[in-house]
Amino acid sequence: xxxxxxxxxxxxxxxxxxxxxxxxxxxxxxxxxxxxxxxxxxxxxxxxxxxxxxxxxxxxxxxxxxxxxxxxxxxxxxxxxxxxxxxxxxxxxxxxxxxxxxxxxxxxxxxx
Amino acid sequence: xxxxxxxxxxxxxxxxxxxxxxxxxxxxxxxxxxxxxxxxxxxxxxxxxxxxxxxxxxxxxxxxxxxxxxxxxxxxxxxxxxxxxxxxxxxxxxxxxxxxxxxxxxxxxxxx
Numbered sequence: 001x002x003x004x005x006x007x008x009x010x011x012x013x014x015x016x017x018x019x020x021x022x023x024x025x026x027x028x029x030x031x032x033x034x035x036x037x038x039x040x041x042x043x044x045x046x047x048x049x050x051x052x053x054x055x056x057x058x059x060x061x062x063x064x065x066x067x068x069x070x071x072x073x074x075x076x077x078x079x080x081x082x083x084x085x086x087x088x089x090x091x092x093x094x095x096x097x098x099x100x101x102x103x104x105x106x107x108x109x110x111x112x
Numbered sequence: 113x114x115x116x117x118x119x120x121x122x123x124x125x126x127x128x129x130x131x132x133x134x135x136x137x138x139x140x141x142x143x144x145x146x147x148x149x150x151x152x153x154x155x156x157x158x159x160x161x162x163x164x165x166x167x168x169x170x171x172x173x174x175x176x177x178x179x180x181x182x183x184x185x186x187x188x189x190x191x192x193x194x195x196x197x198x199x200x201x202x203x204x205x206x207x208x209x210x211x212x213x214x215x216x217x218x219x220x221x222x223x224x
Contacts, residue, residue, distance in 0.1 A: 003155070004155065033211065040121075040216065040217075041216055041217070042116075042202050042204070042214030042215050042216050042217050043156070043202070043212075043214050044214070045211045045212065045213070048210055048211055055210065056210055056211065091155070091156070093156075098144065098163075098206070098209055100158060100161070101156075101158070101212060102155075102158075103148075103155035103156040103157075104155050105153065105154060105155045106155065
């Protein structure tokens with residue numbers, strides 16, 4: 001039973017660089033979510049896909065952030081022109097049904 | 113504003129003692145409610161969920177939670193805590209069927 005896989009697990013980058021994270025969900029799950037978690041806070045919703053359609057985006061997701069899920073399988077989250085405030089853990093989750101989210105271990109971003 | 117509040121940032125209990133973690137939500141109707149646990153270096157794991165019906169729900173690892181509409185609460189309990197229960201616990205609600213709103217989390221420490 002393979003769970004949700006996220007890569008890379010840790011990314012260190014300089015301010016202004018672009019970064020991309022990948023999420024491979026559980027194969028039979030049609031819903032895929034991205035969340036962001038900072039120290040001392042719970043996960044904050046960023047965006048949600050049902051199959052390949054991006055159905056909802058948080059206002060937290062500025063124009064520098066873009067997410068895709070081509071063919072309804074894996075997903076990528078790209079952050080352009082990173083800022084120090086983007087430093088966080090980026091969590092991916094997939095779901096077969098309402099509310100039952102299965103989370104990956106996260107991708108930690110450090111922006112210097 | 114719709115939100116989830118976990119009043120306790122840290123809780124310390126002795127191994128074998130009982131545990132109660134508090135969760136209050138703010139929403140005009142009854143949301144779907146969840147408890148997740150996050151151990152260091154691991155993804156969030158669903159402990160239990162409440163959609164409707166019986167207000168006392170059982171979860172994995174011996175946890176249970178009780179929904180109280182009059183108090184807008186969904187507290188997590190365990191009769192006897194084990195050292196392996198040390199982790200961070202998140203309460204979450206789903207209002208729209210599309211995303212979870214998380215509380216800030218409660219860190220549980222277990223004394224031997």
